Amino acid sequence: MTTERDVTSEPAGRKSNIEKEKTEVSFLYLSEEDMVDAGVLNAARCVDVMEETIGLMEDGDFIMGGPYNDAHGLMLYFPKKSPIENFPINNSRDRRFIAMPAYLGGRFHVAGEKWYGSNGDNRRKGLPRSILMVMLNDVETGKPLAYMSGNLLSSMRTGAMPGMAAKLLAVKNAKVLTLLGCGVVNKACLMSIMTVRPEIETIKIKGSSPTSKTALNMKSYIEKSYPRVKNVIICATMEEAVRDADIVSEAISCMAGQWPEVKREWMKPGLLYISSSTFNMDYKSIVDLKKVIDNYGMYENYAEEDELGYDEAGNRLHTGCMGEDFVYMVEDGLIERDSITQIGQIIRGKKPGRESDDEIILVSMEGMPIEDVAWAYECYTYALVHDIGTRLKVWDKPRAF
Template structure:
């Protein structure tokens, strides 16, 4: 800004790639700093409690208003606002629309954009493509969990749902745990499984074996890290389920999306330890919500944590936030036999952090298109 003039930087998908959005090592480092700030409380997200994942626009199941969009599975529009302090001191809003039918138009299911804004004036600083950015931060947060929560030198990684989230997550897993040499895969279609395997083969020559599994149980057996990257199913009961008997001692179980899990599994102390990216976010979602009646609870693992607390299966103190572990105030894994369960819900502070880092790289390397909002305040009169 200069004498009332406002310019901002526009970054297309290609610009984001040129600016280094795919730098997984850098993204993991940025997420580590983000979780430190999260633990210190130097952040704000939506809602009065400052911990909302985002604001969703819902549509009716039926309407007599011409042109009104109707509710459908995974059809949604969201805005995800956040402020992140520390070296970032930046406000941002990630927005996206999601429609599974986009595939018929050769478009991704979700189309995302991120706006960065000056936290004092509200002036736009950057407007950028956020599909890769969002996948990167999701993968990096999963990798951060593997860094702090996995047993020493894990060898076997299981991927349930080899889609976009899992592709970026596997990059981060191998970045932080290079001892991984075998990947077990459970997917719903051969095309996605083959694409995933070819992607990993091209980029990670340290992986010596791929095992395609017919069931979630088979995929979980004998694995050191078990990752669920599936999308929400149309019906609650069709989401993937994990049973404690399938999980070996010392394994790390994590989900970035939908997972059904028994509260008794979560409550099996001291054999099991639960870790959240941000428990306050899940407790906010659960406020005023009727608890499930099924033995298995939650289409999102973090909500299972909340349900277990409400059922008095575990106490709030039993749930450790990853930020406390990173800051050295809590211990993650207490021993090599302990099973750790880690919930990844996704937060807009992560988008702001990595968006800021990529923006800085774009400025340094003269990437993107500078756009003018207005020349001076006089032009507004």
């Protein structure tokens, strides 16, 4: 897949799947290897597709799950114990399933779902913590269009959102990028940010420790993949990592409630701080900073589900999610709802982006199923045109019951 769209047909568009009245139903199966061939790791293209997707979201040309059509997904949590023999028990820190359905309009005009199975014990079996699959369906007939491996897809679309934020909101000629967290998500963030900010000269890394395997692997990857970067520095502390950065990409994996704290005094004027997963900063120090999110309604859903209260001193507890913290700040009267900008408003020109070189901007990007559907569709259409994948039959003609 190139950065220029070379697919001229619209195999899953508004017309092509309903013009031919056929009883035959089949779908395209795309393995992980097929997805690589279909361009799933094309970071530059994914950033463009995410910008297109969030613009459509701002237009209202989408539907997700939940009572307000803006939910992240529907989750199955397993109990810590059960009286039922052989019932699945959550004896790891992350055993769950999530259904993440969405419809996306525009040129996509397609429905889809990411099905997400996760278990922290998987690593002991040589498997990733999460195993993901994505399905696309014709929105007119409900026919399955594709069923595909979703791990690389999910990582790439997650990283492309911070890439989009860096494109739209970072200072010009940003030189220093900091990665807080050295896992798969921040690797995808790095790939995307580097496509839109090629002027980066220094990359600072903060892992669980300066000698952690993940930090050393990230340093090696950067030096090999981005030889134009002059300095790759593994930092010992959060303060060292955040100070002097022009862009911070946060994707830290940690236990709930153990989120490392970031302090306002570490942030240089002009910093763009993007959080994909974990955030902990004193509420009052956030008040006068510019706040940008992907989907306010989603964070309202989080806040309603979590119902976090206050500590013994009367201070609001932190959630570990930047966007959810913003919602609680509105509820507590620290800020006005209008002070929070959805990035789609910037894309559509309804609100300004960066307004000065000294402005510090906080951005929350937690991920939504419309992103999975968009990137899945892009890879699917490329696979169709380039004869990638395996066609599987459902039926030639539906059997009468």
